[in-house]
Amino acid sequence: QVQLQESGPGLVKPSETLSLTCSVSGGAITGYYWSWIRQPPGRGLEWIGWIFYRGNTNYNPSLQSRVTMSVDTSKNQVSLKLNSVTATDTAVYYCAKGRDGYNDWGQGTLVTVSS
């Protein structure tokens, strides 16, 4: 079974860019869709978007102007960038394998937006 591990800074200042990496092990990135989902503390899940291994993307319109996803097949990694962050972007960020449902998830990483 594939394993996913999110990594990146746990603290980001307001107006700066949140950058996270999802490292995939136990399987290849090629041939699959990779999604990002987030969860503010104590709240529900929000779909951020997905990226296909070829670079095709689909983002949540509520975040589209600030989100960029990329894939590095040589490193078996998927990346998420969210710019101009505010406190409302504080959340646990998950990467997951798939487009229409997710059987494989990372453990999640908490990103706090604060000065």
Add this chain to the structure above:
Amino acid sequence: IQMTQSPSSLSASVGDRVTITCRASQVIRSDLGWYQQRPGKAPERLIYPASSLQGGVPSRFSASGSGTEFTLTISGLQPEDFATYYCLQHDYYPRTFGQGTRIEVK
């Protein structure tokens, strides 16, 4: 698409039968999954699509529905089932989750 889950929380005892409902603001066919999330953990998929149990998920979990109304039933609640449950529609973009149903110990 808005996914309205009910109830938002419920209190139950081990052995109880519980049912959670998810209503979509428009028809989503059977393009829906159910997830369980324990505190501090990533969600785990239980059902996908609509009524198909994922491998390894106990048979006390079942789901049904299509169109706009979907239900998840746990028949014979076990201690490890006290968690939060979410539905997720994947018929339209953006994908949307229900707001969650927390099952608590009575």
